[in-house]
Each structure stands twice: as C-alpha cells, then as structure tokens.
Amino acid sequence: MPFEFRIDKKVKNALDDYANGRPVSMVFVNSYEDGKQAVLSKVATPLSKIYKNDYGHSLLVTFDPLTSDELNRYDTMAGRLIPNGFTFKKLLNDDMNMYLKLKIKDNKYEAASWIGVEDDVDFEGANLAVTFNFSVWINFENKTAGTFLKIVSLTKV
Numbered sequence: 001m002p003f004e005f006r007i008d009k010k011v012k013n014a015l016d017d018y019a020n021g022r023p024v025s026m027v028f029v030n031s032y033e034d035g036k037q038a039v040l041s042k043v044a045t046p047l048s049k050i051y052k053n054d055y056g057h058s059l060l061v062t063f064d065p066l067t068s069d070e071l072n073r074y075d076t077m078a079g080r081l082i083p084n085g086f087t088f089k090k091l092l093n094d095d096m097n098m099y100l101k102l103k104i105k106d107n108k109y110e111a112a113s114w115i116g117v118e119d120d121v122d123f124e125g126a127n128l129a130v131t132f133n134f135s136v137w138i139n140f141e142n143k144t145a146g147t148f149l150k151i152v153s154l155t156k157v
Helices: 009-019 065-079
Strands: 026-033 040-046 051-053 056-062 087-089 097-102 112-116 128-139 144-156
Touching: 009 026, 040 065, 065 087, 065 144, 097 144, 112 144
Parallel strands: 087 144
Antiparallel strands: 026 128, 040 056, 040 128, 051 056, 056 097, 128 144
C-alpha cells in the first residue's frame, strides 16, 4: 500500500468526543505518503458521457480487476478507522464502477480543463488517466462513513 490514513488532531478529537458522547458533525481523513498528501494515478474506462444535473457533474467509470482490487483494499484500510455501528459506503459499487465527481471552475472542469462544461464529449473507446487524492469522510450525526476521490486531473491515454 502506497499510503496511510493520517489521524490528525481534529479527527482524533472528533473520535474522542464521539466516544465520550459529545456531539460531533463530520470530519475528513486524508491519505499521506512520505509526509505529503498522497496522489495516486490509475487508468479508468468511461462507461458513459458526463452526467449533468442539479447536484453536479460526474462521469461513470470502471477499472480493470487489479485496480478494483487495490481500491477495495484501500476501502478496507479506511473501514478500520470507522467507529462500530456506522454504515460504511464503499468507493466502488458491486459492478466495480464508480462516479467521478467533476468540480467546475470558470465554466471548465477543474481536473479536466480540456473539457468545457457545455461540451458533450463522447469517451467511447477511450481510457482516461485519473489522478486523485484518496480520503475518508465520517459523518457522526448520521453514523455513516465512506471513501471518496478528489480528482486532481483527468487526461486521455
């Protein structure tokens, strides 16, 4: 495994507060490698065009079996951080697919400025290099947690 999840002071305090019955809302646990936030790159195959709705824009992708297994191992690592009784939402669905959330800035996708927000890009037959940070969210109020990717860049390969 190339990284570890770092429990910083804010996360430790939140876990302690929760264990002691004090109200806590939500925290994020980032992955680190060699003292810096971990950055991973994987190849993904788009399964559709970019979905656009009121909740944001996302792209349904799948990964090869080895990458899917690796991402599932990271989920397992993350699951060990979660308090008992919480529902854990895995990164990949049962079909080993996931939606990549695409943030928008200046009418372009932050991680893929080569795609305009209004563009209708057909990814058929293309693979994409996805560079991302892997993190965990813990929602104490709803007793849910899960992993997510913060997409840094998205390029055709």
